[in-house]
Amino acid sequence: xxxxxxxxxxxxxxxxxxxxxxxxxxxxxxxxxxxxxxxxxxxxxxxxxxxxxxxxxxxxxxxxxxxxxxxxxxxxxxxxxxxxxxxxxxxxxxxxxxxxxxxxxxxxxxxxxxxxxxxxxxxxxxxxxxxxxxxxxxxxxxxxxxxxxxxxxxxxxxxxxxxxxxxxxxxxxxxxxxxxxxxxxxxxxxxxxxxxxxxxxxxxxxxxxxxxxxxxxxxxxxxxxxxxxxxxxxxxxxxxxxxxxxxxxxxxxxxxxxxxxxxxxxxxxxxxxxxxx
Amino acid sequence: xxxxxxxxxxxxxxxxxxxxxxxxxxxxxxxxxxxxxxxxxxxxxxxxxxxxxxxxxxxxxxxxxxxxxxxxxxxxxxxxxxxxxxxxxxxxxxxxxxxxxxxxxxxxxxxxxxxxxxxxxxxxxxxxxxxxxxxxxxxxxxxxxxxxxxxxxxxxxxxxxxxxxxxxxxxxxxxxxxxxxxxxxxxxxxxxxxxxxxxxxxxxxxxxxxxxxxxxxxxxxxxxxxxxxxxxxxxxxxxxxxxxxxxxxxxxxxxxxxxxxxxxxxxxxxxxxxxxxxxxxxxxxxxxxxxxxxxxxxxxxxxxxxxxxxxxxxxxxxxxxxxxxxxxxxxxxxxxxxxxxxxxxxxxxxxxxxxxxxxxxxxxxxxxxxxxx
Numbered sequence: 001x002x003x004x005x006x007x008x009x010x011x012x013x014x015x016x017x018x019x020x021x022x023x024x025x026x027x028x029x030x031x032x033x034x035x036x037x038x039x040x041x042x043x044x045x046x047x048x049x050x051x052x053x054x055x056x057x058x059x060x061x062x063x064x065x066x067x068x069x070x071x072x073x074x075x076x077x078x079x080x081x082x083x084x085x086x087x088x089x090x091x092x093x094x095x096x097x098x099x100x101x102x103x104x105x106x107x108x109x110x111x112x113x114x115x116x117x118x119x120x121x122x123x124x125x126x127x128x129x130x131x132x133x134x135x136x137x138x139x140x141x142x143x144x145x146x147x148x149x150x151x152x153x154x155x156x157x158x159x160x161x162x163x164x165x166x167x168x169x170x171x172x173x174x175x176x177x178x179x180x181x182x183x184x185x186x187x188x189x190x191x192x193x194x195x196x197x198x199x200x201x202x203x204x205x206x207x208x209x210x211x212x213x214x215x216x217x218x219x220x221x222x223x224x225x226x227x228x229x230x231x232x233x234x235x236x237x238x239x240x241x242x243x244x245x246x247x248x249x250x251x252x253x254x255x256x257x258x259x260x261x262x263x264x265x266x267x268x269x270x271x272x273x274x275x276x277x
Numbered sequence: 278x279x280x281x282x283x284x285x286x287x288x289x290x291x292x293x294x295x296x297x298x299x300x301x302x303x304x305x306x307x308x309x310x311x312x313x314x315x316x317x318x319x320x321x322x323x324x325x326x327x328x329x330x331x332x333x334x335x336x337x338x339x340x341x342x343x344x345x346x347x348x349x350x351x352x353x354x355x356x357x358x359x360x361x362x363x364x365x366x367x368x369x370x371x372x373x374x375x376x377x378x379x380x381x382x383x384x385x386x387x388x389x390x391x392x393x394x395x396x397x398x399x400x401x402x403x404x405x406x407x408x409x410x411x412x413x414x415x416x417x418x419x420x421x422x423x424x425x426x427x428x429x430x431x432x433x434x435x436x437x438x439x440x441x442x443x444x445x446x447x448x449x450x451x452x453x454x455x456x457x458x459x460x461x462x463x464x465x466x467x468x469x470x471x472x473x474x475x476x477x478x479x480x481x482x483x484x485x486x487x488x489x490x491x492x493x494x495x496x497x498x499x500x501x502x503x504x505x506x507x508x509x510x511x512x513x514x515x516x517x518x519x520x521x522x523x524x525x526x527x528x529x530x531x532x533x534x535x536x537x538x539x540x541x542x543x544x545x546x547x548x549x550x551x552x553x554x555x556x557x558x559x560x561x562x563x564x565x566x567x568x569x570x571x572x573x574x575x576x577x578x579x580x581x582x583x584x585x586x587x588x589x590x591x592x593x594x595x596x597x598x599x600x601x602x603x604x605x606x607x608x609x610x611x612x613x614x615x616x617x618x619x620x621x622x623x624x625x626x627x628x629x630x631x632x633x634x635x636x637x638x639x640x641x642x643x644x645x646x647x648x649x650x
Contacts, residue, residue, distance in 0.1 A: 173366065173370045174370055174372055174373075176331055176357070176366075177366060177370035177371075178383070178387075179330075179331070179356070179357040179358045180329050180330075180357050180358075180360075180362065180363065180364040180432075181358075181383050181384040181387060181431070181432075181435055182359070182384050182388055182435060183383070183387045184387070187387055191383075192372060195372075195374040195375075196372075196373070198374070
C-alpha cells in the first residue's frame with residue numbers, strides 16, 4: 001500500500017518539466033504559425049539570381065534610402081524623444097498621464113491613419129504645412145524629408161516608452177548625490193542620468209530604428225512611392241510583388257536578415273543587461 | 278568656497294512631511310562633530326536632507342557662517358548644487374558608470390575644471406586617503422570599506438564648509454567597521470567645518486562625536502557630551518542604547534526618596550543635582566545591583582526589593598539577568614559574572630532579592646518629557 005502510493009506519487013510528479021498537452025499543442029501550432037512563413041521565405045528565395053536582383057540600381061537605391069531615413073528618424077527621435085521621456089517620467093506637471101497616453105498613441109494607431117493625420121498637419125494645405133509652404137517654401141509630403149517625418153511619427157513612441165520606463169526605474173539617489181556635489185540639473189541629466197539609463201537608451205533607439213526601417217503605411221500615405229526619393233524597402237517589396245515576385249522575395253530576405261541581426265544584437269548586448277541593473 | 282562658508286552651522290527649523298514633523302534647533306561649531314542619535318524613523322535622515330538642500334524647510338532657517346542657506350521668512354532657499362555641503366550617503370551612492378577617480382573628481386568637474394584638471398585633483402585627494410591604487414576601479418569592484426573611504430574622499434574633494442554623514446559605517450561588517458571608524462575619526466578631526474554624523478550605533482556616536490543630539494519622534498530629547506548622555510540618559514531609548522536601567526518618578530528631596538511611576542520607591546540619598554522637588558529620572562547601572570537568594574540581612578544598601586528572574590543572556594564576559602519585580606519594586610537588568618550565576622544557581626523563574634546602594638543611583642531632572650509630549 002505504502003509502496004504503491006509512493007509510486008503513484010512519484011509518477012504523478014515525475015517530471016515538472018513536462019508540459020500538459022492542452023498547452024503544448026496550441027503552443028506548437030503557434031510557434032509553427034510564426035516560423036513557417038519565414039521558412040517559406042527561405043525556401044522560395046531565388047538564391048541563384050540573388051546577386052543580380054540585389055545589384056539592381058533601384059534595389060540598391062531603396063535599400064540606401066531605407067537606411068538613411070530610418071537612421072535620420074532615429075536621430076530625430078533621440079533628440080526630441082529623450083527629453084520628452086524625461087518630462088513624462090519626472091516633471092511634476094498635472095495632466096502628464098494624459099500626455100503620456102496621447103504621445104504613445106502612434107504605438108497602437110493604424111499607420112495609414114497616422115499618414116492621413118500627417119497630411120492634415122504637414123500637408124501643403126495642412127494646419128502647419130500651409131505656413132511651412134508659404135513662409136519657408138518647405139513642403140514635406142512626397143519628399144525624402146516626408147519619409148523621415150512619417151517614420152519618426154510612428155517609431156518615436158517606441159523610444160519614448162523604453163526610455164521613460166528606464167527613467168522611472170532608475171535610482172534617484174545618484175541624481176541627489178550628484179546635486180550635493182554641485183551638479184546643475186542639466187549636468188546631472190547629462191553626466192549621471194543618461195549614462196545610467198544607457199542600456200535602455202540603446203535598446204529604445206534600436207527598437208525605434210527597426211520600426212522606422214519597416215514603416216509602410218504612414219510612409220506611403222504621407223510621402224508616396226517615388227523611386228529614389230520616397231520608395232523605401234517595404235514599399236519596393238510591395239510594388240515588386242506585383243511585377244517581379246522574385247525580386248520581392250529577395251528584398252524581403254534582406255529585411256529579414258537585418259531584423260535577425262538586430263534581434264541577436266539586442267538580445268546579447270542590451271536587453272539582458274538592461275533587465276539586471 | 279570654504280572661505281565664504283566658514284563658520285558655525287545654525288539650524289532652527291521644522292520640516293513637515295505627510296503627517297510627520299521634524300523640528301530641530303541646534304548650533305554646531307566649526308571643527309565640532311555632532312552625533313545625531315535616534316531610533317529608525319526619528320527624522321535623522323530628514324534632518325540631513327534638509328541641511329543638504331535636498332528638502333526645503335517648512336519653517337525656520339539654516340545658516341552656515343554668514344551664508345543663509347534656507348530661510349522661510351525671507352523666502353531664501355539655496356538648492357543642493359549650490360550649497361557648500363558634503364553629504365556621505367548611507368549606501369555611498371558612488372556613480373557606478375564612473376571610475377573611482379572620476380567619482381572623486383566629479384565635484385571639480387561640475388565646478389568647471391576640465392577632465393585632466395579634475396582627474397589630477399582627484400588623484401591628489403585619493404593619495405591623501407591612501408586610496409591611489411583604487412583610482413582606476415569601478416565602484417562595483419570595491420569592498421565595503423573601500424567604498425566608504427571613496428565616498429568620504431568624494432564628499433571632501435568638493436571642499437565643503439559643512440560635512441554630513443548618514444550612518445557612514447552601518448553597511449560594513451564588524452571587523453571593517455572598527456578599522457574604518459578609527460580612520461574616519463582621524464579625517465573628521467582634520468575637517469575644519471562643522472560635522473553632523475547620523476548614527477544609531479551608540480559606540481560609533483561615543484567614539485566619533487564631540488557632542489550628541491538625540492532625536493526621537495522628530496523632536497530633540499537630549500543634547501550633551503557623550504559622557505553626559507551615557508551617564509544621564511533622558512529617555513528609555515537612550516538608556517537601552519547605553520545599557521542602563523532608567524526609572525521616571527517624583528522626588529521628595531527632604532526624604533531623599535523617589536516615588537517611581539511604575540510603582541515602588543527608591544532611596545536616593547542626598548540629592549542636589551536634580552535641583553529640588555519634581556519630575557526626575559533615576560539611572561542605575563546593571564552592574565551596581567546585587568542579587569541575593571534570601572532577603573539580605575545586613576541591609577547597608579538602602580534599596581532592597583524582590584523579583585523573579587525572567588531571562589538570562591550572556592554578554593561577552595558577563596551575564597545579564599532580566600528581573601521582573603514583585604509589586605513595590607522596579608523591573609531591572611542586572612549584570613553578574615558567570616561564576617556568580619553558577620554560585621547562586623540562577624535560573625529563569627527563580628525568586629531573588631535585589632539591592633542597590635543609594636550612592637549608585639544617578640538622579641537628574643526629567644527634561645525630555647516636555648519635548649516628547
